[in-house]
Amino acid sequence: MNNRLQKDTDKVPEPTLRRLPWYLSNIKLRKEKGEHFVSSTQISKEINIDSSQIAKDLSYVNISGRTRVGYDVDELIDVLENFLGFTDVHKAFLFGAGSLGQALLGDSGLTHFGLKIVAAFDVNPDLIGREINHIPIYHIRSFEEKMKEYGVHIGILTVPINIAQKVTDDMVAGGIKAVWNFTPFRIRVPENIVVQNTSLYAHLAVMFNRLNFNQIK
Amino acid sequence: MNNRLQKDTDKVPEPTLRRLPWYLSNIKLRKEKGEHFVSSTQISKEINIDSSQIAKDLSYVNISGRTRVGYDVDELIDVLENFLGFTDVHKAFLFGAGSLGQALLGDSGLTHFGLKIVAAFDVNPDLIGREINHIPIYHIRSFEEKMKEYGVHIGILTVPINIAQKVTDDMVAGGIKAVWNFTPFRIRVPENIVVQNTSLYAHLAVMFNRLNFNQIK
Numbered sequence: 250m251n252n253r254l255q256k257d258t259d260k261v262p263e264p265t266l267r268r269l270p271w272y273l274s275n276i277k278l279r280k281e282k283g284e285h286f287v288s289s290t291q292i293s294k295e296i297n298i299d300s301s302q303i304a305k306d307l308s309y310v311n312i313s314g315r316t317r318v319g320y321d322v323d324e325l326i327d328v329l330e331n332f333l334g335f336t337d338v339h340k341a342f343l344f345g346a347g348s349l350g351q352a353l354l355g356d357s358g359l360t361h362f363g364l365k366i367v368a369a370f371d372v373n374p375d376l377i378g379r380e381i382n383h384i385p386i387y388h389i390r391s392f393e394e395k396m397k398e399y400g401v402h403i404g405i406l407t408v409p410i411n412i413a414q415k416v417t418d419d420m421v422a423g424g425i426k427a428v429w430n431f432t433p434f435r436i437r438v439p440e441n442i443v444v445q446n447t448s449l450y451a452h453l454a455v456m457f458n459r460l461n462f463n464q465i466k
Numbered sequence: 467m468n469n470r471l472q473k474d475t476d477k478v479p480e481p482t483l484r485r486l487p488w489y490l491s492n493i494k495l496r497k498e499k500g501e502h503f504v505s506s507t508q509i510s511k512e513i514n515i516d517s518s519q520i521a522k523d524l525s526y527v528n529i530s531g532r533t534r535v536g537y538d539v540d541e542l543i544d545v546l547e548n549f550l551g552f553t554d555v556h557k558a559f560l561f562g563a564g565s566l567g568q569a570l571l572g573d574s575g576l577t578h579f580g581l582k583i584v585a586a587f588d589v590n591p592d593l594i595g596r597e598i599n600h601i602p603i604y605h606i607r608s609f610e611e612k613m614k615e616y617g618v619h620i621g622i623l624t625v626p627i628n629i630a631q632k633v634t635d636d637m638v639a640g641g642i643k644a645v646w647n648f649t650p651f652r653i654r655v656p657e658n659i660v661v662q663n664t665s666l667y668a669h670l671a672v673m674f675n676r677l678n679f680n681q682i683k
Contacts, residue, residue, distance in 0.1 A: 259679075266675055267668040270650045274627045278651075281628060296652040334674030335667075352569035362667045363674060402677060410491045411498060427677045429669065433487045434495075435513040443676040445669040450552075450579045451484040452646065452662040457551030457580060458483055459660040460619060460644045462476075 265306045266333075271296055272303065273329045280322050288319030335363040340401045342425070343369040344416050345408030346376050346386050349431055349449075353405060354381040367399050389416075393423050402426040410434040482523045483550075488513055489520065490546045497539050505536035552580045557618045559642070560586040561633050562625030563593050563603050566648055566666075570622060571598040584616050606633075610640050619643040627651040 275292050289307065293300035307320070312328045314320040330336050338360075343350055346369045353359070354369055370389045371377060377388050387395060395401075404425040408416050413434035420428060427443035430436055433450045492509050506524065510517035524537070529545045531537040547553050555577075560567055563586045570576070571586055587606040588594060594605050604612060612618075621642040625633050630651035637645060644660035647653055650667045 261675055263672055266672045267665070270665060270667045270671055271652045274650045275652070278628055295654075297654065298652075333671040334678070335671075337674070339670075339674060339677075348573050348575040352573040355572060356565050356569040358565040359666070359670075362670050364670055403673065411495055426680065427673050429673060433491045435488045435492070435515075437514065441680055443673055443680065445673045447664065447666065447669050448484070448487060449576070449664065450487045452664050453556075453576075453579050453581055454487055454550040454552070455480055455483045456620065456644050456646060456660055456662045457554070457556060458478055460556075461551070463643065463658055463660065 261309045265309055268298065268302075268306050269310070269329060269333055271298075272307070273326065273333070276320075276322055276325055276329070280326060285322055286315075286319045287322055287325070288314065291319070333363075335361070337363050338365050339363050339403055340365050340367045340399060341403035341405055341429070342367065342392070342395070342399070342401050342420075343384075343405040343407060344371075344389070344420065345369075345406065346371040346373070346381070347407065347409070350405075350407035351381055353407065353431075354384050357382065364403070366405065367401065368395055370395075389419075392419065396423050396425075404428050406430045406432055406436070408432065478526045482526055485515065485519075485523050486527070486546060486550055488515075489524070490543065490550070493537075493539055493542055493546070497543060502539055503532075503536045504539055504542070505531065508536070550580075552578070554580050555582050556580050556620055557582050557584045557616060558620035558622055558646070559584065559609070559612070559616070559618050559637075560601075560622040560624060561588075561606070561637065562586075562623065563588040563590070563598070564624065564626070567622075567624035568598055570624065570648075571601050574599065581620070583622065584618065585612055587612075606636075609636065613640050613642075620646060622646045622648065623653070624648045 272292055275296055276287055279287055289300040289303040292303050310328055310332045312320060312325055341364055343354060343366050354366060366384055369384055369386045370392055371386055372389055376386045379386050404420040406428055410432050413432045413436055417428060417436045421438060421442055430444060430446045433448055438444055489509055492513055493504055496504055506517040506520040509520050527545055527549045529537060529542055558581055560571060560583050571583060583601055586601055586603045587609055588603055589606055593603045596603050621637040623630060623645055627649050630649045631653055634645055634653045638655060638659055645655060647661060647663045650665055655661055
């Protein structure tokens with residue numbers, strides 16, 4: 250690929266990237282059931298997304314379906330997993346080995362989706378020097394040294410909100426290029442830094458509100 | 467509140483519900499710093515959301531600011547936490563005590579946001595009868611019996627994708643009213659059932675793609 254020709258218009262839209270894993274899981278199930286071909290219309294029926302939207306989303310991926318037969322299931326799984334980055338190994342550091350941080354360290358499932366947490370940082374003396382799920386926990390002051398050692402681009406943010414911005418700034422200064430933010434704090438980063446917010450608490454808020462609303466009605 | 471008068475138009479929009487926790491965390495930090503009053507303009511500057519949007523979002527919450535002074539910080543925290551349901555105890559069952567399921571069982575932080583996981587279900591004989599973080603794991607066939615015992619409305623879905631729909635159907639048949647779906651599978655539910663999708667994998671996909679894109683440029 251010619252690096253200089255890549256423009257922002259080549260960016261795959263975020264909603265597309267969020268939908269592709271749904272298609273992937275649907276197609277994996279079809280493979281388990283012994284199916285060999287699948288069309289966007291068939292996927293559409295099961296996951297309640299317009300088939301033209303599915304076809305459009307899949308057009309970003311380098312695969313073409315055959316008329317009246319559809320996509321080859323095996324090929325589509327390979328191409329999607331590769332496209333989504335799930336077959337690579339992306340190393341990550343975790344910042345804040347409290348309750349949620351430890352939970353993420355313990356979740357080996359993330360490795361199946363291409364994320365490998367290689368080290369965690371904290372300031373709690375009870376944690377430093379320990380390992381969780383074979384992942385070492387270091388003092389935060391070792392961060393720069395460990396950056397050189399591991400060559401990591403992704404930082405997972407699971408610190409208390411009162412230090413979320415400070416730790417983010419330190420991560421970015423140290424060379425982290427993408428922040429996966431699990432705090433309910435809205436962090437600020439330079440334009441070239443990728444941020445994904447996974448706010449469990451926002452999801453809880455929506456769920457509680459809707460539950461309450463349905464029960465009152 | 468007169469139940470019969472509540473209409474769908476009274477529903478707080480989902481984007482508002484997702485933004486309110488951001489305001490809450492910002493205001494909590496201000497309280498720590500000793501501030502007593504805050505305006506939507508001040509919040510706006512720190513979290514990069516238009517102040518008119520913040521004022522509109524806060525208009526759903528039962529609090530009014532004073533001209534030229536703003537909102538009382540203590541009052542706004544109380545009102546927001548209460549409004550978002552974080553001060554109540556919402557009991558939940560967890561379905562699927564695998565890697566991610568166990569991670570969530572271990573995360574005591576959820577209780578500070580109003581969610582208390584009271585039991586988990588699985589089919590793995592090595593897990594059944596055990597406790598994780600004092601939460602018992604039962605065989606899935608005990609679900610209906612435990613529903614009577616605990617009176618739970620929320621089900622957390624952390625099963626493999628090939629049984630995600632089946633377990634969802636069983637949860638709904640057993641009386642679960644809200645499903646917090648952590649699988650990459652797009653579950654189907656009846657209209658009156660609340661669903662929140664927290665797809666860690668979709669967030670990873672977006673992050674990997676953007677990282678890659680930024681590095682190629």
